[in-house]
Amino acid sequence: MTRKILIYCFTLLALSSSFVWAQQATTPTGQQSDTAALEQRMKDMEERIIQLEGQVRQLKAQNAGQAPPTGTNANAVPPGTSVPPVSAPEPASQTAAQIPGSQTEGQGPNLGGATGMAKALNPDISVIGDFLGSVGKNNVRGVPSLEMHESEVGFQAIIDPYARGDFFISFGEEGVNLEEGYITFTALPAGFVGRVGKMRAAFGKVNTLHNHVLPWTDRPMVTDNLVGGEDGIDDAGASITRAFAGPKGIFLEATGQIFRGDSGDLFSAQKKGDVSTVAHLRGYRDITESTNVDIGISYARGHNDAQNIALLPGDFVTSLYGTDATIRWKPLRRSIYHSFIGRGEFIWSQRQQLLAFQRAFGFYTSGDYQLGRRWFVGGRYDRSDRSRDASLTDSGASAVLTYWPSEFSQLRAQYRHANYAEGISANELRFQVQFSLGAHGAHPF
Amino acid sequence: MIFKSKSRFIFSFVVVAMLLAFVLPSSAAKKLNVITSTSDLASLTQEVGGDRITVESIAKGYQDPHFVEAKPSFLLKLRKADLLISVGLDLEIGWLPPLITQSGNPRIQSGGSGYLDASQFAEVLEQPQGQVTRAMGDVHPLGNPHYWLDPDNGRRVAKGIAGKLGQMQPEDAAYFQQRFQDFDKRLTEAEKRWEEMMKPYRGRKVVTYHRSFPNFSKHFGLNVIGYVEPRPGIPPSPGHTIDVIQTMKRDGAKLILVEPYFDLKTPQSIASAIGGKVLVLPPSVGGEPDASDYFKLFDYDIGLLVKAFNETK
Numbered sequence: 001m002t003r004k005i006l007i008y009c010f011t012l013l014a015l016s017s018s019f020v021w022a023q024q025a026t027t028p029t030g031q032q033s034d035t036a037a038l039e040q041r042m043k044d045m046e047e048r049i050i051q052l053e054g055q056v057r058q059l060k061a062q063n064a065g066q067a068p069p070t071g072t073n074a075n076a077v078p079p080g081t082s083v084p085p086v087s088a089p090e091p092a093s094q095t096a097a098q099i100p101g102s103q104t105e106g107q108g109p110n111l112g113g114a115t116g117m118a119k120a121l122n123p124d125i126s127v128i129g130d131f132l133g134s135v136g137k138n139n140v141r142g143v144p145s146l147e148m149h150e151s152e153v154g155f156q157a158i159i160d161p162y163a164r165g166d167f168f169i170s171f172g173e174e175g176v177n178l179e180e181g182y183i184t185f186t187a188l189p190a191g192f193v194g195r196v197g198k199m200r201a202a203f204g205k206v207n208t209l210h211n212h213v214l215p216w217t218d219r220p221m222v223t224d225n226l227v228g229g230e231d232g233i234d235d236a237g238a239s240i241t242r243a244f245a246g247p248k249g250i251f252l253e254a255t256g257q258i259f260r261g262d263s264g265d266l267f268s269a270q271k272k273g274d275v276s277t278v279a280h281l282r283g284y285r286d287i288t289e290s291t292n293v294d295i296g297i298s299y300a301r302g303h304n305d306a307q308n309i310a311l312l313p314g315d316f317v318t319s320l321y322g323t324d325a326t327i328r329w330k331p332l333r334r335s336i337y338h339s340f341i342g343r344g345e346f347i348w349s350q351r352q353q354l355l356a357f358q359r360a361f362g363f364y365t366s367g368d369y370q371l372g373r374r375w376f377v378g379g380r381y382d383r384s385d386r387s388r389d390a391s392l393t394d395s396g397a398s399a400v401l402t403y404w405p406s407e408f409s410q411l412r413a414q415y416r417h418a419n420y421a422e423g424i425s426a427n428e429l430r431f432q433v434q435f436s437l438g439a440h441g442a443h444p445f
Numbered sequence: 446m447i448f449k450s451k452s453r454f455i456f457s458f459v460v461v462a463m464l465l466a467f468v469l470p471s472s473a474a475k476k477l478n479v480i481t482s483t484s485d486l487a488s489l490t491q492e493v494g495g496d497r498i499t500v501e502s503i504a505k506g507y508q509d510p511h512f513v514e515a516k517p518s519f520l521l522k523l524r525k526a527d528l529l530i531s532v533g534l535d536l537e538i539g540w541l542p543p544l545i546t547q548s549g550n551p552r553i554q555s556g557g558s559g560y561l562d563a564s565q566f567a568e569v570l571e572q573p574q575g576q577v578t579r580a581m582g583d584v585h586p587l588g589n590p591h592y593w594l595d596p597d598n599g600r601r602v603a604k605g606i607a608g609k610l611g612q613m614q615p616e617d618a619a620y621f622q623q624r625f626q627d628f629d630k631r632l633t634e635a636e637k638r639w640e641e642m643m644k645p646y647r648g649r650k651v652v653t654y655h656r657s658f659p660n661f662s663k664h665f666g667l668n669v670i671g672y673v674e675p676r677p678g679i680p681p682s683p684g685h686t687i688d689v690i691q692t693m694k695r696d697g698a699k700l701i702l703v704e705p706y707f708d709l710k711t712p713q714s715i716a717s718a719i720g721g722k723v724l725v726l727p728p729s730v731g732g733e734p735d736a737s738d739y740f741k742l743f744d745y746d747i748g749l750l751v752k753a754f755n756e757t758k
Contacts, residue, residue, distance in 0.1 A: 047601075050566075050567070050568045050601065051566070053568075053569065054564065054565035054566055054567065054569075055565065057534075057564065057565060057569070057587055057588075058562065058565045158554075158555060158556075161551075161554065161556055161557070162551070164546060184546060186545075186546055186548075186549070186551065186554050187551030187554065188549065190549075191524050191548075191549035191550070192549060193546075193547060193549045241547075242549070243517070243520050243521060243524065243547075243549065245521050249518070251517045251518050251520065251521060253517065282517075284516075284517040284518065285518075286516065286518055289505070292516065292518075294517075328514075330514060332505055332507060332508045332706075333507050333508070333705060333706055334706065334708075335508065335509060335512055335514075335706065336509055336512050336706065336707075337708060373680050373708070374680065406579075406582075406678070406679060407583065407678065408579055
C-alpha cells in the first residue's frame with residue numbers, strides 16, 4: 001500500500017515536474033511571440049491613430065476657411081514672416097442643433113445667422129493700427145501732432161477652387177475708404193493671373209504698397225507731387241498679369257490694367273470713356289542666393305481734372321512714365337538678423353492743362369539696413385517737381401530708425417527735413433507705432 | 446499590285462512611326478515635376494520618386510523655414526510644378542500662400558490635385574490646448590511643424606508621398622511602392638544604428654534655441670528642459686537668459702542645441718556661465734554639406750551629439 005502510495009506520489013511528482021518543465025520550456029517562446037504580436041498590434045493602432053489625427057487636422061484646416069492660411073503680419077515685416085491665426089477655428093462640432101434659434105429647433109428659419117460650420121468658412125480677419133505723432137514745424141504740408149492715421153481691416157479667403165478674395169478697408173479719423181477689394185482668378189489658362197475690383201495700380205513700387213509695409217512713416221515727395229499722394233493710383237478696374245522666363249535666368253512679369261479713371265487729383269473721368277490705363281514690366285534676377293535685383297518700367301495714362309477747372313471742352317490727359325530699381329541683400333543663414341534694401345524710383349509726368357503742358361520729374365532713393373533681429377536704420381533722399389507747375393521743385397531728406405518688439409508691432413522714428421518750392425524749410429520728428437491683430441495675409445514680394 | 450502593296454507598306458510604316466513618335470516620348474520621358482517647400486521633403490520625395498520624378502526644394506537647408514523670401518524666381522518653378530508638397534501646420538504661412546496665388550498654376554492651389562500637405566501623415570507634437578493667442582509667441586495652432594526629425598515620421602511621410610505619386614502617375618505606382626519598401630528597409634536598419642549610438646545618452650538634459658527638436662528628442666530619448674527663446678519666435682531677453690542658466694545649473698544640463706540660422710551670442714553666454722557647450726545642429730537636409738540627404742542628416746546630427754555628450758560628461 002505504502003509502496004503504491006509512493007509510486008503514485010512519484011508519478012504525480014514526475015508528471016508535475018514534467019508539466020512545469022514543459023511550461024518553462026515553452027512559455028518563453030510563446031510569451032515572446034505573444035508580446036511581439038501585441039507590440040505589433042499596438043504599433044499598428046498607433047499608426048492608425050496618427051493617420052486619423054492627420055485627417056482630423058486636414059478637416060479642421062479645410063473648415064477654417066478652406067484658405068491657405070495667411071498669418072503673416074506684413075505690417076512690420078518683409079514677406080516671409082509667420083504669424084499664426086489668433087484664434088482657433090470655430091469647433092466643427094458646434095452644429096446647428098447646438099445653436100439657439102437654429103432651424104433644427106423648429107422655430108423657423110435662422111435669417112442672417114451664420115451657424116457653426118458657416119462661421120468656420122469665414123475669411124481671415126486682421127486689423128492693423130497705424131498711429132502717428134509729429135513734432136516740429138511744417139507750414140506747407142503740416143500733419144497733426146497726434147493722430148490715429150489709419151486702421152486697416154483686412155478680410156481674406158479663398159472663394160472657390162478658381163479664385164480668392166481680398167478686402168482692405170481703411171478707417172481714418174475722418175472717414176472710411178475701401179483701400180482695396182478684389183477677386184484674384186488663380187486658375188486662368190496659360191499661366192495668366194487676373195484681378196477685378198478696386199486695387200492699387202502696378203505703377204512702380206511704392207504705389208503698390210500699403211502704408212504698413214512702407215519702411216518710412218510717410219510716402220516720398222514724388223508720390224505726393226506726381227502720383228496722387230498717399231492713395232496714389234487706386235481705382236476700380238481689371239488687371240491681367242503673366243510671368244515669363246527670360247534669358248539668363250531673368251524673371252519677367254508683364255501687367256496690364258484698365259481703371260475707371262478716378263484716382264484722387266491725378267486722374268478724373270468725366271465720362272465712361274475716360275478710363276485710365278497702366279502697364280508695368282518687371283525684370284527680376286538672383287545675382288547670388290543672397291542678393292537680387294528687381295527692375296521695373298511703368299506707364300500710366302488718364303484724363304485729369306484740367307477740364308473741370310478750365311470749363312472747356314476737350315481732353316486733358318496726364319501721362320506718367322516711371323522706372324524703379326531695387327537691390328536686396330539678405331544672407332540666407334542669417335536672414336532674420338541682417339538685410340539691406342536699396343531702392344529708387346524715377347517718374348516723369350506730362351500733364352495737359354490750359355495754357356501749358358507741364359513736364360515734371362521727380363525721384364527718390366532710399367536705403368534700409370537691418371542691424372539686428374529687431375533694429376533697422378534707413379535714409380531717403382527726395383526731389384520732385386510739382387505736376388501742375390513743373391517750375392516748382394521740392395526736395396528733402398529723412399533718417400529712419402525702426403524697432404520691432406515682435407513680428408506683430410513696430411516703433412519708428414523719422415527725422416525729416418524738407419525744402420519746399422515756396423522757399424520754406426521744414427524740420428520734423430515723426431513717431432509711428434504700428435500693431436497688428438489677427439491673420440493678415442503676406443503681401444507679394 | 447506590287448506598287449499598291451508598297452504604298453500600303455509605306456502608309457502603315459508612316460502611321461506606326463507617327464504613333465510611336467507620339468506615344469514613346471511621352472511615356473519614356475514623362476517625369477512628374479515636384480516642388481517641395483523644404484529640403485527634407487525633397488529628400489524624402491527623391492527617395493520614393495527615384496528617376497521617375499524631378500524634385501526641387503524652395504527653401505535651403507540652412508535657412509530658417511519660417512522666414513523664406515517669396516522670390517519671383519520661385520514663381521516660374523511653381524507654375525511648371527505637377528505637385529507641390531508643403532510641411533504644413535503653418536510653417537510656410539508667411540511665404541508660400543502668395544507664391545501659390547501668383548503662380549497661375551491651378552493644379553497646386555490649395556485643394557487642387559497637385560497640392561499635398563505632408564503633415565497629414567505625421568505624428569505631430571505640441572498641439573496647443575485651449576485658446577491660442579500671440580501672448581504665447583509665434584505658436585503654431587495645429588502643432589509643432591518640425592516633425593520630420595523623427596525617422597518614424599520620415600517613414601510615414603515617405604509612404605504618403607509614394608501614395609500620392611502613384612495616384613498622379615498610376616503606371617509608375619508599383620515602382621514608387623517598391624522604392625518606398627526599399628527606403629523603409631534602409632531606414633529601419635539605420636534607425637537601429639542610430640538608436641544604438643544614442644542609447645547611452647537617453648534621458649540626457651539639453652536646452653534648444655527654438656522648438657525645432659521635439660520629435661527628435663522624443664524618438665532618441667533626450668530631455669529638453671528649456672529654450673533660449675522665451676517664447677517661440679521671440680528673441681532671448683536678459684531675464685529669460687538668467688532663468689535658463691539657473692535651470693541648466695539646477696538640472697545639470699550642459700548642452701545647448703542651436704539651429705544654424707540663429708545667432709550664437711546668447712547661447713554662448715549661457716554655455717560659458719554653466720561651463721557647458723553650444724552645439725550647432727542642422728535640423729534640415731543641406732543644413733551642412735555633410736547632411737546632404739535624409740539619412741546623412743541623422744548620421745551627421747547623431748555623430749555631433751555623441752561627440753558633444755562625451756565632451757560634457
